[in-house]
Amino acid sequence: MSAEFRSGFACFVGRPNVGKSTLTNALVGDKIAITSSRPQTTRHVVRGLVHRDDAQIVLVDTPGLHRPRTLLGERLNDLVRTTWAEVDIVAVCLPADERIGPGDRFLVREVAKLRRKPVIAVATKIDLVNPDRLIEHLADIAKLGTETGIEWADVVPVSAQSGEQLGTLADLIVQRLPEGPPLYPAGDLTDEPEETLVAELIREAALEGVRDELPHSLAVVVEEMGPRPDRPEDRPLIDIHANVFVERQSQKGIVIGAKGARLREIGQTSRAQIERLLGTPVYLDLHVKVAKDWQRDPKQLRRLGF
Numbered sequence: 346m347s348a349e350f351r352s353g354f355a356c357f358v359g360r361p362n363v364g365k366s367t368l369t370n371a372l373v374g375d376k377i378a379i380t381s382s383r384p385q386t387t388r389h390v391v392r393g394l395v396h397r398d399d400a401q402i403v404l405v406d407t408p409g410l411h412r413p414r415t416l417l418g419e420r421l422n423d424l425v426r427t428t429w430a431e432v433d434i435v436a437v438c439l440p441a442d443e444r445i446g447p448g449d450r451f452l453v454r455e456v457a458k459l460r461r462k463p464v465i466a467v468a469t470k471i472d473l474v475n476p477d478r479l480i481e482h483l484a485d486i487a488k489l490g491t492e493t494g495i496e497w498a499d500v501v502p503v504s505a506q507s508g509e510q511l512g513t514l515a516d517l518i519v520q521r522l523p524e525g526p527p528l529y530p531a532g533d534l535t536d537e538p539e540e541t542l543v544a545e546l547i548r549e550a551a552l553e554g555v556r557d558e559l560p561h562s563l564a565v566v567v568e569e570m571g572p573r574p575d576r577p578e579d580r581p582l583i584d585i586h587a588n589v590f591v592e593r594q595s596q597k598g599i600v601i602g603a604k605g606a607r608l609r610e611i612g613q614t615s616r617a618q619i620e621r622l623l624g625t626p627v628y629l630d631l632h633v634k635v636a637k638d639w640q641r642d643p644k645q646l647r648r649l650g651f
C-alpha cells in the first residue's frame with residue numbers, strides 16, 4: 346500500500362429531502378443508508394464505506410437539523426452536532442431545484458461554527474435543472490458563503506440520480522482526508538448492526554405513502570433475529586421478529602390498514618429489501634404496538650434506541 350493512502354470520515358448535511366441519503370447510497374454503490382421521498386426519515390447515524398485504491402471514505406449520514414419540538418427532536422439535533430464535530434470533512438447539500446432559504450442559512454451558520462473544518466458545498470439534483478438555473482444556483486451558493494462567513498473548500502454540482510460528477514465529489518472528499526490506513530476491512534459496507542438496518546428498512550416501508558405526521562411517531566425495533574435451526578445447509582432461512590411502535594391507537598389503524606392490508610404490504614416490501622441486504626430468504630413477523638407518547642418519554646426513547 347502506498348504511503349499516500351487516505352482515510353477518514355465525511356458527512357453530508359442539509360435540510361430534509363435535499364438528497365443526502367441518496368448521495369450516500371450512490372457513492373457506496375449499495376442501499377445502506379435509508380432513503381425516502383418523505384423528509385426526516387434518516388434517524389440513525391448510518392455509515393457507508395467507499396473503498397478505493399487510494400482511499401477509504403467513511404460516510405456518516407445524519408438526520409436533518411430542525412427546530413426541536415420534542416425531546417426526540419433535541420436528541421436528533423445533538424446527534425447531528427456531535428457527528429459534525431467528529432468528522433474530517435462536512436459536505437453541505439443544497440438542491441439545485443430549490444432556492445436557498447432561511448433553513449439553509451441557519452444550517453450553514455451552524456456549520457461555520459466548526460473551526461478549521463473543511464466544508465464542501467454540494468449542489469445536488471442537478472439533473473432536475475437547466476444550465477442557466479445551475480449557474481444561478483452556484484452564484485447563490487457563493488453568496489451564501491460570504492453571508493455566513495464560511496469559506497467553501499470546494500463547490501461541486503452533482504446528480505446522485507444520473508451519477509454525473511459523483512467521481513469528482515469523491516475525489517474532492519478524498520483530497521481533504523488525512524493520510525492513513527483503511528479504517529474498516531475492505532468489503533464492509535456499514536458498521537451498523539444488521540438489526541438496525543433491518544429496522545430501518547421496515548420503517549421505510551411503513552412510512553411509504555403515509556401522508557400525515559407519522560414520520561415522527563413511528564419506531565421499529567427488531568426483537569429477535571437469527572437463522573432458523575434444522576434447515577438444510579443450502580436452504581437457510583432467517584427468522585425476524587419486529588415490532589412497529591406508534592404513539593396512539595389511531596396510528597395503529599393507519600399502519601395496519603383495512604383488514605391488515607397495509608401491514609401485509611409493509612411486510613412484503615421490507616422483506617424483499619431485507620433479503621437483498623442479507624442475501625438469505627427471510628421469514629418476517631411484524632407486530633404493531635402502541636407505546637404512548639414515546640417521543641416525550643426518556644425511558645421509552647432509550648428502549649427504542651435513541
Ligand SMILES: Nc1nc2c(ncn2[C@@H]2O[C@H](COP(=O)(O)OP(=O)(O)OP(=O)(O)O)[C@@H](O)[C@H]2O)c(=O)[nH]1
Nearest residue numbers: 361362363364365366367381384385387470505506
Ligand atoms: N432527480 C433527482 N432526485 C433526487 C436526487 N437525489 C435525491 N433525489 C430525490 O430527493 C428525495 C429526497 O432524497 P433523500 O436522499 O431521501 O434526502 P435526504 O436529504 O437524505 O432526506 P432526509 O433523510 O429527510 O434528511 C428522494 O425522493 C430522492 O429520490 C438526484 O440527484 N436527482
